[in-house]
Amino acid sequence: MLVRLIYASRAAGEVNAELLDALLRSSRQNNPAIGVTGVLCYSAGMFVQVLEGSRSAVSSLYNVIVRDPRHEKVELIHFEEISERHFADWTMGQVNMSKVNNGVLLKYSARSEFNPFDMSGEAILLLLDDLIATAAISK
Ligand SMILES: Cc1cc2nc3c(=O)[nH]c(=O)nc-3n(C[C@H](O)[C@H](O)[C@H](O)COP(=O)(O)O)c2cc1C
Structure with a gap:
């Protein structure tokens, strides 16, 4: 069950290219072995991550991630059973926020700045769909 x-x-703290690389390296190294796919997005001091896989794999990985001192105030936005993956092709995709135009953000959120804490899980998924369509997500 997925x-x-x-x-x-x-x-x-400060998030630079090395830190993002390190997170994506861990994800791309560990996630395939546990069958987890998803997307990691960072912008303006905030992360949003989608994790898909078996309930036990996603739960254990989430427990590891929550304890990671490189971030804080982890807020669970959405959890659901799914019949198919949305991000099957992404071991852990990375959203390039510099390629995201304000119009796309405004389409799904109250303001044109990216703030996942103000967005529903559904709006985040729709935004990510748009980003996939416009190739703003890299594998
Ligand atoms: C925002 C964020 C997202 C992360 N996503 C993942 C992930 O998808 N998979 C993963 O294995 N570790 C992820 N990590 C790192 C884990 O917290 C942990 O450091 C890592 O799994 C340890 O394994 P390693 O020693 O192989 O790097 C993430 C950390 C942060 C801060």
């Missing part, structure tokens, strides 16, 4: 989990968090 589930999808979405959470948002705040970076604990």
Whole structure:
């Protein structure tokens, strides 16, 4: 049985390219072995991540991620059973927020700045769909 989990968090300190690379390296190294796919998005001090896979794999990974000192205030946005993955092709896709135009953000949120803490899980998924269509997500 598959589930999808979405959470948002705040970076604990400065987030530079090395830190993002390290997170994506861990994800791409560990997630295939446990059958987890998803997308990680970072912008303006905030992370949002979608994790898909078996309930036990997603739950244990989420428990590891929540304890990671590189971020804080982890907020669970969405958790549901799913019949199919949305991000089957993404071990852990990375959203390039510099490629995201304000119009796309405004379509799904109250303001044109990205703030996952103000968005529903459904709006986040619709936004990510748009980003996939406009190739703003890289594998
Ligand atoms: C925002 C964020 C997202 C993360 N996503 C993942 C992930 O998808 N998979 C993963 O294995 N570790 C992820 N991590 C890292 C884990 O918290 C942990 O450091 C890692 O799994 C440890 O394994 P490693 O020693 O192989 O790096 C994430 C950390 C943060 C802060």
